[in-house]
Amino acid sequence: MIRTCVAGASAAIASAIFAVLAVSSLPGSSARAEDAKKETSADGGYKMVAPLEAIMQVMDDSVFSKILDQAKAGKFKDVKREGLFLAEIANLTSQEKDHRTNKEWLGFTETMKAGALKLAEAADKKDEGAVKAQHAAMEKTCDACHEKFRDN
Numbered sequence: 451m452i453r454t455c456v457a458g459a460s461a462a463i464a465s466a467i468f469a470v471l472a473v474s475s476l477p478g479s480s481a482r483a484e485d486a487k488k489e490t491s492a493d494g495g496y497k498m499v500a501p502l503e504a505i506m507q508v509m510d511d512s513v514f515s516k517i518l519d520q521a522k523a524g525k526f527k528d529v530k531r532e533g534l535f536l537a538e539i540a541n542l543t544s545q546e547k548d549h550r551t552n553k554e555w556l557g558f559t560e561t562m563k564a565g566a567l568k569l570a571e572a573a574d575k576k577d578e579g580a581v582k583a584q585h586a587a588m589e590k591t592c593d594a595c596h597e598k599f600r601d602n
């Protein structure tokens with residue numbers, strides 16, 4: 451079973467390499483590569499490959515909504531990591547291509563980042579009350595941004 455998968459994977463890699471070679475030998479392909487370069491540097495140089503909805507959903511289900519239970523169980527080391535992860539998700543969210551130049555959007559992502567860093571700090575001090583308070587404060591930021599920017 452494993453062997454079949456490996457064989458399948460290397461066949462896929464081989465055909466991907468072949469496709470790249472085939473495309474790069476077509477006339478006009480270097481002009482297209484130049485266009486792609488321009489596109490990414492003009493819009494900030496960072497290109498998200500996942501839709502924001504997917505990032506948000508996993509961040510909430512797998513991290514944000516579990517934090518209070520983890521703090522209650524005394525898993526402060528995990529809570530600290532999660533706070534840092536949420537801060538980085540806020541950073542990532544700030545780069546979303548349709549909003550990265552919108553000041554209000556960037557205000558919300560900055561507030562989310564600051565809240566997440568404070569939550570990590572509270573976890574570092576093993577302060578369950580402060581983790582709870584920061585979690586509640588963050589939730590207000592989530593809701594405020596959704597109110598303004600989410601269409602559903």
Ligand code: HEC
Nearest residue numbers: 502503506507510514555558559562591592595596599600
């Ligand atoms: C900077 C703005 C912003 C912040 C801050 C933000 N979100 Fe979102 N969120 C969005 C937008 C916009 C969408 C809709 C994305 C789409 O459907 O394309 C979304 C979608 C979601 C979704 C997907 C499902 C749904 O209800 O549409 C969840 C879950 C979610 N956010 C949770 C959170 C949580 C939890 C936080 C705070 C920890 C948060 N978000 C912070 C902008 C934000």
